[in-house]
Amino acid sequence: MSLRELKFSNQIQEEQIKSVYHKNFNYIVTERFYFQQQWLHAAYNRFKDFDKYLILIHLVHKTFKAYGDFQIKNSFDEFYAKETYEIPKINVIDLSRELLISKETTRRKILEMERDGAIKKDKKKIMINRKGQEYQKPKDSIRNMARLLSRFTDFLSQAGYLDKKVENSVLDKKIRDNFTQIWTIFFEFQIPTIVGWKKFFGDIETWAIWAQCAYNQNLVMNKGFKESVSPELTADNFIEKINNWGNQGLNAMTISELSGIPRPTALRKLNTLIKRKLLKKDKNNLYLLFGLPKLDTNTIEKDVTLKTVRDINKTNEERFIRMLTKILNTIVFN
Numbered sequence: 001m002s003l004r005e006l007k008f009s010n011q012i013q014e015e016q017i018k019s020v021y022h023k024n025f026n027y028i029v030t031e032r033f034y035f036q037q038q039w040l041h042a043a044y045n046r047f048k049d050f051d052k053y054l055i056l057i058h059l060v061h062k063t064f065k066a067y068g069d070f071q072i073k074n075s076f077d078e079f080y081a082k083e084t085y086e087i088p089k090i091n092v093i094d095l096s097r098e099l100l101i102s103k104e105t106t107r108r109k110i111l112e113m114e115r116d117g118a119i120k121k122d123k124k125k126i127m128i129n130r131k132g133q134e135y136q137k138p139k140d141s142i143r144n145m146a147r148l149l150s151r152f153t154d155f156l157s158q159a160g161y162l163d164k165k166v167e168n169s170v171l172d173k174k175i176r177d178n179f180t181q182i183w184t185i186f187f188e189f190q191i192p193t194i195v196g197w198k199k200f201f202g203d204i205e206t207w208a209i210w211a212q213c214a215y216n217q218n219l220v221m222n223k224g225f226k227e228s229v230s231p232e233l234t235a236d237n238f239i240e241k242i243n244n245w246g247n248q249g250l251n252a253m254t255i256s257e258l259s260g261i262p263r264p265t266a267l268r269k270l271n272t273l274i275k276r277k278l279l280k281k282d283k284n285n286l287y288l289l290f291g292l293p294k295l296d297t298n299t300i301e302k303d304v305t306l307k308t309v310r311d312i313n314k315t316n317e318e319r320f321i322r323m324l325t326k327i328l329n330t331i332v333f334n
């Protein structure tokens with residue numbers, strides 16, 4: 001079966017993707033959470049420093065975009081066979097502004113990566129070396145992306161837009177064959193998503209810890225839905241439902257292990273989240289998102305923090321739908 005067998009002139013329309021996404025929101029949001037948590041864990045493990053990794057993938061993204069501008073497409077194997085590759089000219093001030101990292105910190109982290117051998121500066125040129133390539137080589141992320149896309153094609157087939165689900169292995173190969181093209185689209189989603197949450201939480205570590213709690217409560221909520229009459233779950237009421245149904249938290253040690261963030265750092269971030277009322281610690285020392293009495297839409301509208309979280313999530317959801325549309329259409333026509 002080929003993804004070419006789509007209706008509507010053999011192209012997936014964004015409105016179709018959006019419709020299928022919302023109809024199957026309860027399942028797709030769990031896949032989104034899984035993908036993101038796996039990505040965050042791997043990203044932190046590279047340098048034990050999210051900002052440094054964010055700078056690195058931003059540089060790689062610039063390279064991929066430049067490839068696209070010149071109609072160059074590399075497969076995964078072709079791209080990572082290079083010993084080194086040049087990055088288009090960068091401006092530290094622009095980099096600092098786009099990634100919400102101070103100019104001094106940006107310069108320092110670039111210097112640290114140079115000392116580490118991940119990148120090399122040669123007069124006005126910056127090169128990413130073999131070591132830098134290995135730091136951001138997304139083998140696991142490709143597999144997880146294929147899993148997410150495969151699940152989505154299952155829902156597309158149920159909606160009549162495909163004749164059947166496309167298996168993980170098929171999508172994994174297509175991503176690898178069209179790697180720089182597909183990963184440009186992924187970075188267009190992922191980098192603004194990270195920066196948006198960073199702006200709200202203050203740093204990426206705090207978001208990663210909060211998101212780990214969100215993923216856990218989503219799993220708890222899903223279990224509760226299976227064991228009782230399930231209320232309708234939508235993007236609009238997700239915060240309300242995860243607070244009301246996801247009523248089992250995680251302890252600090254588990255959060256540290258799952259996120260890869262050292263326990264002392266995790267504890268500091270958890271205390272910050274409690275002060276901002278984004279988490280609550282219960283009598284069993286388990287951390288819960290919000291941990292409020294029963295929420296409803298009116299309460300969320302009146303609470304600036306809850307409303308902001310909901311609005312950021314909606315923005316990211318729109319980006320996610322655009323990413324799905326672009327990736328699936330790229331796979332269709334290749």
